[in-house]
Every structure is written in structure tokens, then in C-alpha cells.
Amino acid sequence: MEIADLATRVAAGDRRALARAITLVESGRADHRAQALDLIAQLAVSGAEALRIGLSGTPGVGKSTFIESFGLMLTGAGLRVAVLAVDPSSARTGGSILGDKTRMEHLSRDPQAFIRPSPAQSHLGGVARRTREAIALCEAAGYDVILIETVGVGQSETVVAEMSDLFVLLLAPAGGDELQGVKRGIMEIADLIVVNKADGDLRDTARRTCADYAGALRLLRKRPEDPEDFPKAMMASALDRTGLDTVWQEVQALAAWRRSHGHFARRRAEQARHWFEEEVRQGLLARLREEPAARDRMQELGDAVAQGTAAPGPAAREVLSWLRQG
Structure with a gap:
């Protein structure tokens, strides 16, 4: 693969x-990893910057x-939009459906x-480990807005805040005890809470x-990086x-203020x-898994603990x- 040509x-x-390029950065092969790092380094000089928006919500919300309608509105306004959708993987087989293109026809x-x-x-946080690098590639490709759809709601998903500029939490009306079920952690990082499906009989x-x-x-502690009326629903x-x-006007207003x-x-x-x-931590874990001496020592001590x-x-x-x- 000619990395310079791909870049x-x-x-x-x-x-x-x-x-x-995204397939390359997601690969687990050592030679592909080296090529991916080379590719990212070559593209980093562009300095391109997109608005990164993380989106999450309860299943069925x-x-x-929402992403399709929101994305079409943005492209209709002349913006280029990238959607990085993370699908849950089976804990038993490791497989994923990856059907987002079907749902966003x-x-x-x-x-x-x-x-x-x-x-x-197996990566916690509702986002694939290499999603951050995929974001960098989309920015280098000239996309204006990057929407990062996470797996679902949970405390571990707060990691999406470490790769997005704003975080939008989608919730459904008539959720019953949903307010109790949504973890405080994800409420605290939400910049906007959007109650979706506000139509028909559900509008009221x-x-x-x-x-x-x-x-x-209003009960949450105000964040110093936000204007007075944020976060809002x-x-x-x-x-x-x-x-x-x-929603888009509020996103732009908050981004401009920050x-x-x-x-x-x-x-x-x-x-x-x-x-x-995080890369240093992952590299240390990889060393424990890959080096024979380290792997043997881990196995020996793991057996003793068990x-x-x-x-x-x-x-x-x-x-x-x-x-x-x-």
C-alpha cells in the first residue's frame, strides 16, 4: 500500500x-498499525478542523x-458531514451487524x-478504540461536521467527551423512570438534551x-466552560x-462561545x-500480551490469583x- 498516495x-x-484509510487504522496487524501512524502523521500537517459532535441515547430513541434528518439538513446547507457510528459487538462471537447505512438510507x-x-x-465507552483516529482522517478529508454515534447510554460512555467538542443526549418522551435510569455521569457531560419524537400524540x-x-x-453544578444558559433541554x-x-443553532452558539x-x-x-x-497504557497492555516472557509471567501469576x-x-x-x- 502506497501511503503517500492514500494520504x-x-x-x-x-x-x-x-x-x-479508516479500515487501515482499525486493523490489528502490526504492519498495518505502522502504516496507519505514518498516514495520520502525513495528514496531520493539513491542520483541518471539523466540529465534532458526540450523540448518544437510550435504545429506541x-x-x-435523528442523525439522518440532522445530517441531511446540514448537507442541504452546504456542509460536508461524516457519521462515525459505533455498533455493539457480541460478547460471545465478537461480531457486529454494522447496519447503520441501511438505517440511514x-x-x-x-x-x-x-x-x-x-x-x-470490547472497548468501553461506546466508541471503538480507533474512532479518535477515524475522526482525524475525516477532518483531513475536509468534512465540516463529524457526528459520533455511540452504542447506548451508560456511565462508561463518558469517554465520548474525550473525542468530541459537544455532546448531545437524545431521550424519548414518556420515558417513565428514564430520568432515574440515565446515569449522572452522562447527564453531567451533556451539553444539549434533545427530547426526540416530539410529534403527533407525543408532542404534549x-x-x-x-x-x-x-x-x-438546573440542579447540576454549572461548568466554567459554558455560558449561563447551558446545558439546556x-x-x-x-x-x-x-x-x-x-438544535443546530444552539450547537453553533455554544461552539462559538467556547x-x-x-x-x-x-x-x-x-x-x-x-x-x-491512553496509547501508552494500551501499548503496555499489548506488551504483556505479545511478549512470550511477559505473557508467561502473566499466566503464571493469573493462575496463582485464581x-x-x-x-x-x-x-x-x-x-x-x-x-x-x-
Whole structure:
């Protein structure tokens, strides 16, 4: 594979080249990993920057419908939109359906849009481990807005905040105890809560639900990087395509405020540091799995812990001591 040629084609906005590049960064092969790092380094010099929006929501809330309607609105306004949709993986087989293009039929045919489903595999956080690098590739390809759809709601999904500029939480009307079920962690990172399906017979219910969430948000501690009226709750209907323009206006307003006050650039810098440290952690774990001596030592101590002849803490300390000596 000629990496320089691939980088040129990605930078020119070639969607097929972009898909090939993302496949490369998602590969687990060592030679592909080296090529992926080379590719990312070549594209990093472009300095292109997109608005990264993380989206999550409870199952059945209409994430795919919302993203398609929202994406079509953005492409209709002349923007290029990339959707990185993370599908849950089977804990038994490791497989994923990867059916997001089917669920976003109209957006997938839009020449101004790019949709890439990826398996979550075993990575916590509702986003694939290489999603961050896929974001960088989409930025280099010239996309203006990147929508990162996560697997579903849960505390581990707060990791999406480490790769997005804004976080939108989609919720359904008439959710009963849903407000109790949504973890506080994800509520605290949400910049906008959008009550979807605010149409037909559910419109009045959605209005009451929106008011409930707005009241809950007022109880949370204000964040220094937000203007006075954020985070906020609002209603929308992906089916009727109403309220989407208001959501976009609020997203733009918040992003502009954070840029003007220096929070945007500082957050990007913090994210870069976080992912540097994450790569170091993953590299150490890979060394434990791949080097025969380390793998054997891990197996030996793991067996001792399982049999009750060693405690987890001291056994882990012994492995770390062994690594320092190596």
C-alpha cells in the first residue's frame, strides 16, 4: 500500500480512499498499525478542523433517524458531514451487524455525507478504540461536521467527551423512570438534551418531559466552560424534521462561545494529552500480551490469583516491577 498516495486521495476528499484509510487504522496487524501512524502523521500537517459532535441515547430513541434528518439538513446547507457510528459487538462471537447505512438510507446516498459503521469490540465507552483516529482522517478529508454515534447510554460512555467538542443526549418522551435510569455521569457531560419524537400524540408528553429534564439540569453544578444558559433541554422531531434547525443553532452558539473564551482550544489540548496517555497504557497492555516472557509471567501469576495462592494487588505489583526491570 502506497501511503503517500492514500494520504493525497484522502486530503482530496475521496470517500473510497477515506473508507480504506479508516479500515487501515482499525486493523490489528502490526504492519498495518505502522502504516496507519505514518498516514495520520502525513495528514496531520493539513491542520483541518471539523466540529465534532458526540450523540448518544437510550435504545429506541431514534438515534439513526435523528442523525439522518440532522445530517441531511446540514448537507442541504452546504456542509460536508461524516457519521462515525459505533455498533455493539457480541460478547460471545465478537461480531457486529454494522447496519447503520441501511438505517440511514437517504443520507448514505448523499455525496456530501460519509457514513462509517465500526464495531465497538470490547472497548468501553461506546466508541471503538480507533474512532479518535477515524475522526482525524475525516477532518483531513475536509468534512465540516463529524457526528459520533455511540452504542447506548451508560456511565462508561463518558469517554465520548474525550473525542468530541459537544455532546448531545437524545431521550424519548414518556420515558417513565428514564430520568432515574440515565446515569449522572452522562447527564453531567451533556451539553444539549434533545427530547426526540416530539410529534403527533407525543408532542404534549415531549413538552412535559423536556420541562422535567430542564429542571434536572438546573440542579447540576454549572461548568466554567459554558455560558449561563447551558446545558439546556429542547424538543425535536426527526420524523417531521422540526426543531433540528434550533438544535443546530444552539450547537453553533455554544461552539462559538467556547472558541471566543479559549475553552475550545484548551479542551482539544486536554483531549490530545488524554489520548497520548491512553496509547501508552494500551501499548503496555499489548506488551504483556505479545511478549512470550511477559505473557508467561502473566499466566503464571493469573493462575496463582485464581487458585487463591496470591492476592491480585501484590501479583499486579510484581508484574509492574518486572516491566520496570525489563
